[in-house]
Amino acid sequence: MSEFTIRGEFHGRTGPRTFTKEIEAVNENVAREHILSQFGSEHGLKRTQVTIQDVSAQ
Template sequence: MSQFTVRGTFQAREGDRPFETTVDAPNENVAREHTFATFGSQHGLKRTQMTVTEVEAQ
């Protein structure tokens, strides 16, 4: 598996806040989906409240 850095923003009470996370995944699409699932469950966000702007292989 490869490591991917996923960057984007999510809606918070104060406005949009940036995030950056690193995940292990076989490809960019899986890395994006894993980020939606993990970050969304940790912060109580829906996918529509998150925007992924960049997925970069490491």
């Protein structure tokens, strides 16, 4: 498994907020799906409220 750094922003209650997360995943697509799922679970956000700007492998 590879480690990916994902940067982006989501629409919070006070406006757009940026984030940087590191995650282990098989490939870039799995990392994106995991982040979208995580924000939905933890923050109650829909996928359309999360914008992923950059995914880089480490």
